[in-house]
Amino acid sequence: MSRERLYLFDTTLRDGAQTNGVDFTLADKLTIARMLDELGVDYIEAGYPGANPTDTNFFAEKRPMHAQVTAFGMTRRPGRSTSNDPGLAAVLAAEADAICFVAKSSDYHVRVALETTEEENLASIRDSVRAAKAKGREVLLDCEHFFDGYKANPDYALACAKAAYDEGARWVVLCDTNGGTLPHEVEKIVGEVCKQIPGDHVGIHAHNDTEQAVANSFAAVRAGARQIQGTLNGLGERCGNANLVSIIPTLKLKAEFTDKFDIGVSDAALGHIAHVSHALDDLLNRAADRHAPYVGESAFATKAGIHASAIMKDPATYEHVAPETVGNKRKLLVSDQSGRSNLLAELDRIGFAVDKDDPRLSRLLDEVKEREAIGYAYETADASFELLARRLLGKVPRYFDVEQFDVSVEQRINAKGERVTVSMAVVKVRVGEELLISAAEGNGPVNALDLALRKDLGKYQSFITGLELTDYRVRILNAGTEAVTRVLIESADESGDRWTTIGVSSNIIDASFQALMDSIVYKLIKSGAPA
Ligand SMILES: [Zn+2]
Numbered sequence: 400m401s402r403e404r405l406y407l408f409d410t411t412l413r414d415g416a417q418t419n420g421v422d423f424t425l426a427d428k429l430t431i432a433r434m435l436d437e438l439g440v441d442y443i444e445a446g447y448p449g450a451n452p453t454d455t456n457f458f459a460e461k462r463p464m465h466a467q468v469t470a471f472g473m474t475r476r477p478g479r480s481t482s483n484d485p486g487l488a489a490v491l492a493a494e495a496d497a498i499c500f501v502a503k504s505s506d507y508h509v510r511v512a513l514e515t516t517e518e519e520n521l522a523s524i525r526d527s528v529r530a531a532k533a534k535g536r537e538v539l540l541d542c543e544h545f546f547d548g549y550k551a552n553p554d555y556a557l558a559c560a561k562a563a564y565d566e567g568a569r570w571v572v573l574c575d576t577n578g579g580t581l582p583h584e585v586e587k588i589v590g591e592v593c594k595q596i597p598g599d600h601v602g603i604h605a606h607n608d609t610e611q612a613v614a615n616s617f618a619a620v621r622a623g624a625r626q627i628q629g630t631l632n633g634l635g636e637r638c639g640n641a642n643l644v645s646i647i648p649t650l651k652l653k654a655e656f657t658d659k660f661d662i663g664v665s666d667a668a669l670g671h672i673a674h675v676s677h678a679l680d681d682l683l684n685r686a687a688d689r690h691a692p693y694v695g696e697s698a699f700a701t702k703a704g705i706h707a708s709a710i711m712k713d714p715a716t717y718e719h720v721a722p723e724t725v726g727n728k729r730k731l732l733v734s735d736q737s738g739r740s741n742l743l744a745e746l747d748r749i750g751f752a753v754d755k756d757d758p759r760l761s762r763l764l765d766e767v768k769e770r771e772a773i774g775y776a777y778e779t780a781d782a783s784f785e786l787l788a789r790r791l792l793g794k795v796p797r798y799f800d801v802e803q804f805d806v807s808v809e810q811r812i813n814a815k816g817e818r819v820t821v822s823m824a825v826v827k828v829r830v831g832e833e834l835l836i837s838a839a840e841g842n843g844p845v846n847a848l849d850l851a852l853r854k855d856l857g858k859y860q861s862f863i864t865g866l867e868l869t870d871y872r873v874r875i876l877n878a879g880t881e882a883v884t885r886v887l888i889e890s891a892d893e894s895g896d897r898w899t900t901i902g903v904s905s906n907i908i909d910a911s912f913q914a915l916m917d918s919i920v921y922k923l924i925k926s927g928a929p930a
Pocket residue numbers: 414576604606640
């Protein structure tokens with residue numbers, strides 16, 4: 400049986416741009432568009448020309464891509480002609496392959512929000528589709544509030560969709576704008592729509608307000624829809640849109656879909672999807688969601704010893720797909736619950752061949768347990784665990800020594816009469832025979848210490864230039880009688896790799912210093928710096 404084509408429409412740059420705290424520059428948009436194009440989505444909705452300078456600039460010139468570069472806009476305003484509507488004119492003028500119009504498809508919204516008649520709304524849909532087709536664009540219609548509208552007045556909701564389809568729109572997209580529709584309702588309603596409009600012209604646009612946007616998208620496909628709209632990492636207003644980073648692997652790896660459908664994403668591109676997801680987080684300066692399906696750091700992490708020993712025999716025992724297929728990796732957590740099998744497997748992954756009866760193994764296990772009792776958590780701090788193991792096996796060179804550091808925090812009134820807090824760090828480092836002194840100012844004591852530490856490492860400086868700190872987390876723990884501070888630092892480098900290091904102390908600067916040092920030493924080892 401030949402497989403049907405299922406189309407992916409990404410709206411990270413339009414709907415996703417409406418996320419709280421997200422503000423894409425033109426350069427950001429171009430970077431993300433290229434990433435999406437390499438991933439293999441069919442449509443990239445890049446913005447709303449005329450609505451703001453960034454989006455207008457994006458569409459000011461042709462952006463050659465494999466994907467259909469899509470401009471978003473409203474259908475003509477009620478009571479105007481298509482030739483006398485500046486908003487529509489900006490969308491029609493955009494250098495885009497396709498235009499996605501949004502129109503209301505609920506009689507309630509037409510009356511209350513649009514303050515026009517049902518017939519005028521239908522005429523606006525027909526006129527706008529016709530105008531865009533006359534400009535040679537492929538046309539899509541996002542039917543806003545479709546599911547809520549359909550429940551109240553199915554004939555009118557359907558009439559809106561039919562108006563666009565009959566006028567030659569390539570796709571009518573059914574939107575769950577408020578995100579409250581449940582999967583069984585989506586399946587039923589999409590099934591009814593597909594009796595009137597062929598499913599290979601029907602799309603789904605689901606919001607995640609009941610945490611079911613992904614499930615709703617699949618429900619629509621089961622009922623006949625052949626286009627899925629979504630965003631990277633589920634970015635989007637309120638609770639977000641359907642997450643393409645979860646949808647794509649499911650379409651590529653689950654028999655229910657692979658047996659029936661082809662999508663534009665290749666196996667090789669699927670192998671980069673974890674990277675794509677993290678690259679977007681980096682660009683947004685956000686910490687990646689550790690528990691994200693398929694791509695999260697914990698998605699293939701196993702803690703309990705008995706699971707770990709089974710996974711070593713056959714990974715399929717506790718994994719629903721192989722982590723490599725989505726560019727992730729298996730992680731056997733080394734923690735106070737872990738047995739020797741986790742430890743052995745983790746050492747094996749790092750590349751140390753240690754015999755299971757090696758006495759150093761027991762010492763390492765004891766060391767991990769002792770440290771976890773005072774607040775360390777190696778299951779998150781993979782790089783610090785690797786260093787601990789390497790140290791016990793005698794495999795960490797002494798690259799440099801920090802002989803002394805001094806961190807100060809000063810609050811004062813500046814020249815403008817404002818109260819400011821300034822942090823300053825001075826670090827004395829010995830690298831071989833060389834004694835190096837660096838000073839730096841930072842927006843806080845840890846930032847100043849980090850900047851000073853990484854400012855000058857003499858002959859090792861070139862090995863750490865790509866190192867950057869991407870996340871810093873602090874927790875106060877009650878270990879025994881006194882409170883201690885646990886610091887976790889996430890770092891990344893030019894290759895896109897990321898790792899986490901840990902420090903624990905009653906003093907937050909001390910704890911941070913340990914984690915910073917581990918990160919730098921880890922990077923030196925990783926970069927192959929000579930001892
Ligand atoms: Zn939306």
